Amino acid sequence: MSQSVLVNRVSLLWPDEETRKKSKKIISLSDDSCTDIGLDKLIDEFGVTGAYRAFIKSVFTNMCEDTNVINYRLDIIDDIINNPEIELCLTNIFSIACEVERISVPESADSPYVQKLVKSFRETDLYGNCLCRCKASILKVSKKLKAQGLCKLRDIVMYLSEKFEYDDNICVAEQEDEFIKPASITLGINLDTNLRPMEAAILSVNNYKYTKAPFLNRLIDGSNDFHTNYNFHPNGESGIKNTIIKGLEEASESVVRIDSSALQLSLISDLDRMMKNTINALRTIIHRYINTYSQFFVDLKYELLFFLGAVRIIKKINCIGMKMVRPKAYPKDMKVCNIKKLYNINLAFRSEQSKPITIVQNDIAFSENSNIFILTGPNSGGKTTYINALSLIQVLFQAGMYIPAQEASLSPVDNIYTHFSSEEKKDTDYGRLGEEAHRLDYIFKHATNYSFIVLNESLASTSPSECLIMSKDIVYGLKLLNVRAIFATHLHELASTIDEINTTCEGKGAVCSLVAGAERKHSLTNADCFQRTYKVIKAPPEGLSYAKDIAESFGISYAQIKKTLHQRLMI
The missing domain is CATH 3.40.50.300 (P-loop containing nucleotide triphosphate hydrolases)
Incomplete structure (x- = not known):
């Protein structure tokens, strides 16, 4: 079984996937019964709507018959009730999980591929930042965790964090040979009678640098060199991902400084077309990685909402002067x-x-x-x-x-x-x-x-x-x-x-x-x-x-x- 499958099966509600499958209900608590006993009024106290409310209701109506599962969940509530720091930690992780879900927002279909690649790297940055904060938060309470479910959560966060730090250095390397070879491009330019550029096209992408082009310089902006040296070094100070982002962004800025004319748009279009396959392959790797592991956080936020809501209800009842106990x-x-x-x-x-x-x-x-x-x-x-x-x-x-x-x-x-x-x-x-x-x-x-x-x-x-x-x-x-x-x-x-x-x-x-x-x-x-x-x-x-x-x-x-x-x- 792959690591990604194992990650996505870690749950605060279920000790393991086999137990979850066995506990799947054929007949659950009916809507009439929910109304009769006042369950909907109780769910109101969770203060949620939409998909969140539907999830909370499903936990109640699909009545669990396994005492091991019931105790597994009660242990988590014990930890949260007895340690305010754990409640704060899980609240932070819930907020982070919501951020992870918002990371992958589809871009416009007609966006240039270079821009799409920059966005993909930014998504990786955001995901890494979320993992880093999640790890820092759970490490603060690591020694206080007793519940099996919360210990599993801690272990999986540590695993994802370490895996991200490792994969962050190699995910791009799978396409490195293809991607970092281009060092210059050869242009074909048609001129008018006054030797002014009329039409242009990229003829080739080269794996060597071309640093001097006096005549071309005079035609475009008078500089003696390319605007930036775009060598991508995987072992550089900032790592390959950051170097690529920096290079692509500076290239974009250079294009803006030159002109926004039809000539430049044509050149960008040609470059985009020639790099399309390489960029798509790279983005596929990045998205496969993020989507595989971010789904864990998407599922986690619903479960966290249940436990945090349960604890709030206990505290609210205590404030009234009544008592709630572990059965x-x-x-x-x-x-x-x-x-x-x-x-x-x-x-x-x-x-x-x-x-x-x-x-x-x-x-x-x-x-x-x-x-x-x-x-x-x-x-x-x-x-x-x-x-x-x-x-x-x-x-x-x-x-x-x-x-x-x-x-x-x-x-x-x-x-x-x-x-x-x-x-x-x-x-x-x-x-x-x-x-x-x-x-x-x-x-x-x-x-x-x-x-x-x-x-x-x-x-x-x-x-x-x-x-x-x-x-x-x-x-x-x-x-x-x-x-x-x-x-x-x-x-x-x-x-x-x-x-x-x-x-x-x-x-x-x-x-x-x-x-x-x-x-x-x-x-x-x-x-x-x-x-x-x-x-x-x-x-x-x-x-x-x-x-x-x-x-x-x-x-x-x-x-x-x-x-x-x-x-x-x-x-």
């Missing part, structure tokens, strides 16, 4: 999910952007005895916030990022399938209930026992009795699949049938009840007042719909409606 990664087949003091990261960002919001932290523990949860509680009691928090944590974990919690042990899932109650889509023939059923059917046709299924008020578009029957079948199916799942619902009757489901339904899974968000409070005006706590705990369902409390909170209890109508003088 412990366990193999997929262990199905581990044990999280303490988790919270919804998007809610934390809302708190930072507006007035402070009380962020309640909760726990979750999936196991063989409780891998399917039915979550009940009052409206606006925190059910949706909780299940979104769980989903985002799983996505963040598999992207190789810290998660919003105090402590966590997690196994990867092969995908997250969501079904959230939504308005009827105008472009479907199913109707709202049909649309819900269609999406649920898709889930059971694609999910495995390594998936994570998140349902939120599913089938709520039908009557309560029908919804209960259909929801019960869904839970039976989840248990049969033995999948990790959580079903947030207003159907307390569904949660009350958990014992029946566990007893009568075949399958290894076990269903448990979670209750969200309300404590009974005694009030002078209302003995059945409930206060939302947003805490989610394992407990039997309350058996109440909290309808009276909800009605009063929105001012639509019978007493409140009567009071409103009385104030309006309607009664």
Whole structure:
């Protein structure tokens, strides 16, 4: 395998190319699921658009299942978080990578070949300068690097820098014999009756110098010699590349000093034509070299953007007073999910952007005895916030990022399938209930026992009795699949049938009840007042719909409606 191929396969996201290929997803997180769990809002915090945003989203949606890869990425974040100098270094390298991408800007098709060659050498200079700065930046933090990915980055930058210093001296030498031989040209000039030049053409390019031409001098500018001695010495003080650039630029200046007449343009055109093949061959070598190795930097800047953005998010959350931690990664087949003091990261960002919001932290523990949860509680009691928090944590974990919690042990899932109650889509023939059923059917046709299924008020578009029957079948199916799942619902009757489901339904899974968000409070005006706590705990369902409390909170209890109508003088 060539060195160039090896260089372009060095990645901060993947330990090696074989792992990257194995991790290629056939089914990734769907757009509907991204919307349901609030992933797009999280990506907004990276502050990028266009191709950058698409890349960041792909890292999240192509959920990595390899714990070695996840730890490989987490190690990089550890290094950056623990060493501000490394963050500064990577920020500098990102800026340099952007410069490298801008180096090769196509020139005009009708530009003279000599000018194209000068531009090619300038591109080489810029690339070398970028490498030099990149090397200097990473050497400052070299001893602090522990993450395998960052050590690979350091090694490849050193390799490219050394290779450039070597190739910079020999890349032109491949064409040296052809290119440095020309030392003079022979002109053919037609004169008018007054012996003034009318037409001219280059007859030959010679490998010897012609230093005296009195008659030609008088015709053109009166000098006794050629303007400059253009011998190209590869071992000269500045090296062959700089000598060529200097010679070509001075030649161009000399042409300008002589005249911009049709005669001179004709001579330049002839010289350009005669040197075309040599110059093209030389430019091909230069561009092949730059393009081969600069692609590494083009790919690198996207990966750097991901890690630098991830670190900025951690710092932003810390400034709010919350915590993000490195999760412990366990193999997929262990199905581990044990999280303490988790919270919804998007809610934390809302708190930072507006007035402070009380962020309640909760726990979750999936196991063989409780891998399917039915979550009940009052409206606006925190059910949706909780299940979104769980989903985002799983996505963040598999992207190789810290998660919003105090402590966590997690196994990867092969995908997250969501079904959230939504308005009827105008472009479907199913109707709202049909649309819900269609999406649920898709889930059971694609999910495995390594998936994570998140349902939120599913089938709520039908009557309560029908919804209960259909929801019960869904839970039976989840248990049969033995999948990790959580079903947030207003159907307390569904949660009350958990014992029946566990007893009568075949399958290894076990269903448990979670209750969200309300404590009974005694009030002078209302003995059945409930206060939302947003805490989610394992407990039997309350058996109440909290309808009276909800009605009063929105001012639509019978007493409140009567009071409103009385104030309006309607009664």
